[in-house]
Amino acid sequence: MSRQPSAAARPGGGARTGGDDPSLLDPSRALRGSARPLAEWTSRPRILVTNDDGVESSGLLALARAMRALGDVWVIAPETNQSTVGHMKTLMRPLRIRERRLADGSPAWAIDGSPTDAVSAALLGFFGHGFDLVASGINHGNNLGDDVTYSGTVSAAMEATISGCPGLAVSQTLDGPVDWTLAEIAARVVARNILERGLDAGELLNVNVPALAPEACGGFEIARLGRRIYHDALIERTDPRGVPYYWIGGPPPAGVAAPGTDVHAVQAGLISVTPIHLDLTARAILRRLRDWELVMPGAAD
Numbered sequence: 001m002s003r004q005p006s007a008a009a010r011p012g013g014g015a016r017t018g019g020d021d022p023s024l025l026d027p028s029r030a031l032r033g034s035a036r037p038l039a040e041w042t043s044r045p046r047i048l049v050t051n052d053d054g055v056e057s058s059g060l061l062a063l064a065r066a067m068r069a070l071g072d073v074w075v076i077a078p079e080t081n082q083s084t085v086g087h088m089k090t091l092m093r094p095l096r097i098r099e100r101r102l103a104d105g106s107p108a109w110a111i112d113g114s115p116t117d118a119v120s121a122a123l124l125g126f127f128g129h130g131f132d133l134v135a136s137g138i139n140h141g142n143n144l145g146d147d148v149t150y151s152g153t154v155s156a157a158m159e160a161t162i163s164g165c166p167g168l169a170v171s172q173t174l175d176g177p178v179d180w181t182l183a184e185i186a187a188r189v190v191a192r193n194i195l196e197r198g199l200d201a202g203e204l205l206n207v208n209v210p211a212l213a214p215e216a217c218g219g220f221e222i223a224r225l226g227r228r229i230y231h232d233a234l235i236e237r238t239d240p241r242g243v244p245y246y247w248i249g250g251p252p253p254a255g256v257a258a259p260g261t262d263v264h265a266v267q268a269g270l271i272s273v274t275p276i277h278l279d280l281t282a283r284a285i286l287r288r289l290r291d292w293e294l295v296m297p298g299a300a301d
């Protein structure tokens with residue numbers, strides 16, 4: 001059964017074993033090898049939009065709006081704010097998915113789980129078909145450098161990549177009243193390039209946008225991940241019953257603005273485009289490890 005963008009709730013069904021049924025997971029046409037100019041696509045791209053700020057975030061609607069210019073859009077997002085949950089996947093309890101409306105009246109689905117759960121559900125057949133692109137955001141706050149290891153926004157794109165679908169994460173600097181205009185433009189430009197040129201397996205793009213009007217922005221910069229400097233503290237307080245509790249928090253993180261990094265690009269008023277690969281192997285240490293004494297205790301010399 002298929003959920004069109006305007007479809008009503010599907011009655012409860014049986015198992016959606018998308019992993020066993022290739023027809024539910026039609027391969028993404030935005031994988032390199034299949035990608036081509038949009039004018040040559042025989043049907044409109046299918047784009048899944050999600051986020052980690054929750055289904056009510058105005059950034060989600062902004063991203064959906066940006067993607068509708070490129071293809072047909074389905075929206076499924078956490079029902080509550082799931083920022084910094086990272087790549088959490090819910091396996092030990094059931095998930096509920098409810099139909100919602102975005103502020104412009106368009107349909108969306110809310111899942112009582114993480115961003116990864118949202119992408120998982122969609123790519124395992126919740127909508128009855130696969131997707132050509134998963135776009136995540138627009139996150140309220142940048143995801144630069146080390147942030148990507150905490151970010152639910154980026155993790156949603158990673159989940160897409162793991163499932164063989166190109167992923168894009170878009171985040172914008174938090175600075176005063178929110179205007180998503182520049183981020184919408186950036187998302188559309190990068191998404192079009194993904195659809196037309198393709199990503200390889202394991203690759204995703206992390207885009208960070210400064211809080212600027214389009215005319216004040218210096219354009220795109222291809223950048224590597226930078227280094228974040230966090231100012232978190234462990235705050236101890238006492239609850240109404242006299243029991244101590246702890247809260248990790250602090251002012252917004254700073255960063256090392258080394259040229260060539262995403263931190264530097266956004267500080268300079270540019271839109272950073274950072275390619276991320278899910279092969280996290282530390283290649284520099286591979287050879288060094290051969291000199292370590294990795295032998296079982298008691299093994300004969």
Ligand code: MN
Pocket residue numbers: 052053082083084139140153
């Ligand atoms: Mn967030």
